[in-house]
Amino acid sequence: MRFRIKTSSSSHTLNDIPDTLSFDDFLLLIEKETGIPSATITIKAGYPPKIISVPQNSVPLSQIQTLSNGDTLIVSSPVQLPTSDTPNPIKKQSNNNYNYKPQSNINTLNVNKDxxxxxxxxxxxxxxxxxxxxxxxxxxxxxxxxxxxxxxxxxxxxxxxxxxxxxxxxxxxxxxxxxxxxxxxxxxxxxxxxxxxxxxxxxxxxxxxxxxxxxxxxxxxxxxxxxxxxxxxxxxxxxxxxxxxxxxxxxxxxxxxxxxxxxxxxxxxxxxxxxxxxxxxxxxxxxxxxxxxxxxxxxxxxxxxGFTDTTSFKLLCLDCNTILVGEKNATIHASKTGHTNFTESK
Structure with missing residues (x-):
């Protein structure tokens, strides 16, 4: 399972969480990420966000109906920790080498069409x-x-x-x-x-x-x-x-x-x-x-x-000065020649 954790000051991503993990152990993972003591953590999920409550903390994540893979979880604590004693969030090391940074400011909303x-x-x-x-x-x-x-x-x-x-x-x-x-x-x-x-x-x-x-x-x-x-x-x-x-x-x-x-x-x-x-x-x-x-x-x-119609706009290949009409022809040209430097031609 994968979750996005949002606190009042930071955001984090938890990857590859087994659905057999107990809710108690899940809280410990969140504590490691955020520095918020697990015993004080309150989690909200869903839309609109609602507090997740479980009958007992030993229940596995798979049995928590209000928790779904991919959810953004809003994590808070009623306990205000002193700034000097609050550890820096520990960034989880991902299973790749792409050096991604945590996402930030992920929320939900309602909208209309005016x-x-x-x-x-x-x-x-x-x-x-x-x-x-x-x-x-x-x-x-x-x-x-x-x-x-x-x-x-x-x-x-x-x-x-x-x-x-x-x-x-x-x-x-x-x-x-x-x-x-x-x-x-x-x-x-x-x-x-x-x-x-x-x-x-x-x-x-x-x-x-x-x-x-x-x-x-x-x-x-x-x-x-x-x-x-x-x-x-x-x-x-x-x-x-x-x-x-x-x-x-x-x-x-x-x-x-x-x-x-x-x-x-x-x-x-x-x-x-x-x-x-x-x-x-x-x-x-x-x-x-x-x-x-x-x-x-x-x-x-x-x-x-305005907009650009990709079926009729003109592209200039900067590698060979060929003018091409439409994205399709530019793609074919790139495939045949290996040229990749294009700019829109007026």
Whole structure:
């Protein structure tokens, strides 16, 4: 089982927790992560969050009906520990070498569909009004702006999962390793026919910082993080859910897709660009209001800023100066030549 732990001051991830683990031992794991004494811990889960209570602490996690794999758990304590005596949270070492950082500020929300936009200098430009705040295209604050550098998908996912863009390159490693290991097991999910090029060539290509990600990468990342990744197309307002088919992930993130660029969608009670630390990054998969709001946001962005039609836009290959029409032709060109440096041609 996998859980995300949120306290008033930090967030953590617990991976590979056996469902046979007793609730008492689970509290000890949380104590190790957060520094909060297990005997004082209160846990809330679900949406809206409710306190988890068990008849006895020896009960295994699998028998706690209010606890599900992938849940975000809000951990608190009525006991206020002195700051000087509070140990630093112990970061759990993951079973990989991707150097991921803990995610931060993961909450849940309710939303509705009233929309607007503003132009004040220190507030976000694209948002829709939500029940108790705003769903926002997070681009205005300089440190959160997702650069148009062919790594925008990885940067956006990194921010929504980890609370920082800094881990974006490690996500490329996840893609490469997943495809390589899948083929070692003779799994045809990521065969040459699917990838459009030999597996080693594709893995080498996706590791290049100027190679863009798409549906294959989104599916792999959804399964890797045990979440749904929802992309909302600005052109059509259509949404696509990755990680939905055979899995029952309870949490999801939202991305806006313009045809050539991905941006993170967040919720925040404030429109100030300086309030990014209060961003809600993940949402319950069952929250249809959040989905409605993300779709409304895509329509607003389309009206205010336009979109790029990937079937007809022109790309210039900077490696050989060839002009290509449409994303499909650019992908074929990259597959045949190994060229990966593209820019939009007007």
């Amino acid at each position: 929309s607007s936009s503003i132009s004040e200098p220190h507030t976000e430009k694209y948002y829709v009004k939500c029940r108790d705040g705003y769903m926002i295209k997070r681009v205005s604050f300089i440190f959160l702006d997702i650069p148009d550098d062919n790594s925008c998908l990885f940067r956006a996912v990194s921010y929504l999962v980890h609370g920082t863009q800094e881990n974006f390159y490690g996500l490329r490693t996840v893609i490469s390793d997943t495809i390589t290991n899948s083929n070692k097991l003779n799994n045809t999910s990521y065969s040459e026919a699917i990838l459009g090029r030999p597996v080693p060539q594709y893995c080498n290509w996706i590791m290049q910082p100027n190679s863009w990600g798409g549906a294959i990468e989104l599916q792999i990342l959804a399964d890797w993080f045990s979440i749904e990744i929802v992309t909302v197309d600005i052109k059509t307002g259509t949404h696509y859910v990755f990680g939905l088919a055979e899995n029952k992930y309870t949490t999801r993130i939202y991305l806006l897709y313009s045809g050539i660029h991905y941006d993170a969608i967040v919720f925040n009670p404030s429109l100030s660009v300086n309030a990014y630390s209060n961003d809600t990054l993940m949402f319950p998969a069952s929250d249809s209001h959040a989905l409605d709001c993300a779709i409304q946001l895509s329509k607003l962005v389309r009206t205010k800023s």
